[in-house]
Amino acid sequence: MHYFTKLKMNRILVITLSAFLFLACKTKTKEEKQEKKQEVVNVYTHRHYKADQELFAQFEKETGIKVNVTNAKADELIQKMTVEGSQSPADVLITVDAGRLVRAKEKGLLQSVTSEFLNQTIPVHLKDIDNQWFSLTKRARVIVYNPEKVTPEQLSTYEDLTSPAWNKKILIRSSGNIYNQSLLASMIASQGEEKAAAWATGIVNNMARSPKGNDRDQIKALVAGEGDVAIVNTYYIGKLLNSKDSAEVKVGKAIRIFFPNQKDRGTHINVSGAGIAKYAPNKDNGIKFIEFLSGVKAQEVFAKANYEYPVNPNVAPSLLLTSWGDFKEDNVSLSLLGKNNKKAVLTFDKAGWK
Numbered sequence: 001m002h003y004f005t006k007l008k009m010n011r012i013l014v015i016t017l018s019a020f021l022f023l024a025c026k027t028k029t030k031e032e033k034q035e036k037k038q039e040v041v042n043v044y045t046h047r048h049y050k051a052d053q054e055l056f057a058q059f060e061k062e063t064g065i066k067v068n069v070t071n072a073k074a075d076e077l078i079q080k081m082t083v084e085g086s087q088s089p090a091d092v093l094i095t096v097d098a099g100r101l102v103r104a105k106e107k108g109l110l111q112s113v114t115s116e117f118l119n120q121t122i123p124v125h126l127k128d129i130d131n132q133w134f135s136l137t138k139r140a141r142v143i144v145y146n147p148e149k150v151t152p153e154q155l156s157t158y159e160d161l162t163s164p165a166w167n168k169k170i171l172i173r174s175s176g177n178i179y180n181q182s183l184l185a186s187m188i189a190s191q192g193e194e195k196a197a198a199w200a201t202g203i204v205n206n207m208a209r210s211p212k213g214n215d216r217d218q219i220k221a222l223v224a225g226e227g228d229v230a231i232v233n234t235y236y237i238g239k240l241l242n243s244k245d246s247a248e249v250k251v252g253k254a255i256r257i258f259f260p261n262q263k264d265r266g267t268h269i270n271v272s273g274a275g276i277a278k279y280a281p282n283k284d285n286g287i288k289f290i291e292f293l294s295g296v297k298a299q300e301v302f303a304k305a306n307y308e309y310p311v312n313p314n315v316a317p318s319l320l321l322t323s324w325g326d327f328k329e330d331n332v333s334l335s336l337l338g339k340n341n342k343k344a345v346l347t348f349d350k351a352g353w354k
């Protein structure tokens with residue numbers, strides 16, 4: 001080949017290659033740009049259940065919106081949002097109790113949401129009056145008992161557990177726990193501070209042991225014979241019955257459930273719920289996310305996988321929960337429980353409830 005022709009071809013080759021490289025780079029930048037545009041929702045959550053991870057993955061699949069999860073205790077998340085202020089990346093705050101959502105609202109960390117969908121799926125008493133937060137699941141705080149020692153006829157109300165008949169027989173976790181705080185807050189709401197204080201003292205006097213462990217540990221202690229009755233959230237019983245650990249299944253099968261206060265205000269309910277953060281950078285995605293969690297499909301997952309009662313009236317509780325029977329629930333305003341939280345904490349302290 002002629003020397004100049006060869007040189008020319010080489011040049012063409014170099015130019016072509018450069019063009020390719022240039023295009024390749026350009027495409028990459030485009031991809032990178034697309035990555036930056038990925039829709040996200042940043043979720044701060046106190047919920048610690050496997051079912052949630054499945055639901056978040058399902059939401060990502062359906063909407064293409066990536067769920068970024070920050071998991072911590074509600075108080076820590078509220079503190080984080082307070083410190084972050086208007087720079088906070090949080091779009092959604094999920095807690096395991098309405099009390100913390102009320103606190104977040106009072107601190108100005110949430111904002112009102114307009115959603116026809118949420119208006120239809122969540123009953124009025126289960127959401128904030130200004131639509132700043134919405135309940136997603138319900139759990140009943142029930143009395144469980146050892147049927148070898150106790151008959152259901154001996155049980156009636158939370159209040160009755162302070163009678164001398166239950167001396168050294170009650171198992172319940174510490175007062176630092178939000179579920180207990182909300183239970184006491186519900187008593188402050190229904191009977192006033194004085195009677196609520198007398199209840200706390202009465203329970204402390206009747207405790208089988210100094211409070212330790214979580215709800216599941218109270219049930220295990222009950223079956224081990226450390227006490228006769230325990231106060232726990234319903235879904236923990238579901239978890240024991242469906243545990244991979246056969247010893248836990250045995251514990252779950254050994255106890256019975258009693259729904260207290262059926263002849264008066266009803267059994268205490270606590271909820272898990274969510275609100276949109278005041279400075280949510282992805283507010284619309286946050287609303288879509290809460291709508292998704294209150295929809296029929298997600299409510300069924302909460303019901304089946306985490307043994308919680310659905311808030312959406314179009315979804316039935318799981319078979320297991322249905323088998324425990326219908327019950328009357330205390331319909332006290334959840335906002336009021338949040339407002340009574342501080343009083344409840346002080347009352348527990350005065351009663352010497354660890």
Ligand code: FE
Nearest residue numbers: 048096215233
């Ligand atoms: Fe829990």
